[in-house]
Each structure stands twice: as structure tokens, then as C-alpha cells.
Amino acid sequence: MPHRPQQRVKFISHEMESTPEGHRRAEVTLEIPPNRTFVGTADCSEVSSGDLRCAALATVDALHRAMGDADNSLELIGARAVRAFDAHVVIVALSVNADGRTRRLVGSFLADKDLARGAAIAVLSATNRLLGRMMFAE
Numbered sequence: 001m002p003h004r005p006q007q008r009v010k011f012i013s014h015e016m017e018s019t020p021e022g023h024r025r026a027e028v029t030l031e032i033p034p035n036r037t038f039v040g041t042a043d044c045s046e047v048s049s050g051d052l053r054c055a056a057l058a059t060v061d062a063l064h065r066a067m068g069d070a071d072n073s074l075e076l077i078g079a080r081a082v083r084a085f086d087a088h089v090v091i092v093a094l095s096v097n098a099d100g101r102t103r104r105l106v107g108s109f110l111a112d113k114d115l116a117r118g119a120a121i122a123v124l125s126a127t128n129r130l131l132g133r134m135m136f137a138e
């Protein structure tokens with residue numbers, strides 16, 4: 001059987017902005033081969049959620065759009081940045097319901113300066129192995 005490279009959801013970009021109401025708005029763009037893009041958004045209270053959670057929620061929204069009508073639920077449990085090895089590591093925890101089973105997923109990303117970007121990529125780190133198999137199955 002020939003080896004087929006595993007396809008992955010790819011991070012393209014993110015934007016964070018403040019709203020006039022004092023909230024934060026995140027927009028995350030993902031790409032799924034071949035060249036299909038999905039944009040997710042999230043509006044968050046700046047005080048309670050912060051940029052990490054808002055970017056992670058926008059990434060989850062983009063993944064939901066990419067999965068379409070698939071019978072799967074993906075939920076963000078939390079997002080944190082910790083200082084380790086003279087850098088920030090962003091860690092996210094998610095819950096996914098797939099094939100009648102609920103699983104917890106954890107992803108991380110060694111973020112240099114942009115922690116919101118790190119949160120979006122950490123979500124993909126957690127989800128790509130599982131969701132990649134489901135979305136790219138032939």
C-alpha cells in the first residue's frame with residue numbers, strides 16, 4: 001500500500017481588534033487542501049476571556065465551518081499561556097464528540113510574541129490528527 005501523506009488543516013492568518021463596546025473580536029483563517037479557506041470569528045469580553053481564548057474560539061468556529069454538517073461537536077475547554085524555557089507556551093484543551101465518543105484533546109504551541117496566534121495554532125495541534133482523518137477520508 002503506497003504511503004499517502006496525511007493532510008492537515010493549515011493556519012493562514014488571524015486578526016484581533018477591539019470593538020467600541022470594549023470587547024475583543026478575533027478572526028482566524030484556515031486552509032484545507034486543496035485551497036479551500038474557512039474563516040471563523042469570535043466576540044469576547046476583553047476582561048473575562050482575553051486574546052488567547054478569543055483566538056482559540058475563532059479557530060474552533062472555523063473548524064466547525066470546515067466540517068460542515070459532519071456529526072461532530074468541538075468545544076473549547078480552556079486556553080492558557082505559561083512561561084517555560086524562556087518563552088511562552090500556549091496550551092489549549094478541547095472536547096470533541098466523534099463517532100459517539102467524547103474525547104479530550106490537548107494542543108500546545110511555543111509562541112514567541114503573538115500569543116493569540118499561538119492559541120490558534122495550538123487548537124490545530126490538538127485537532128489535526130483526529131479531525132484530519134475524518135475530514136480527508138476518502
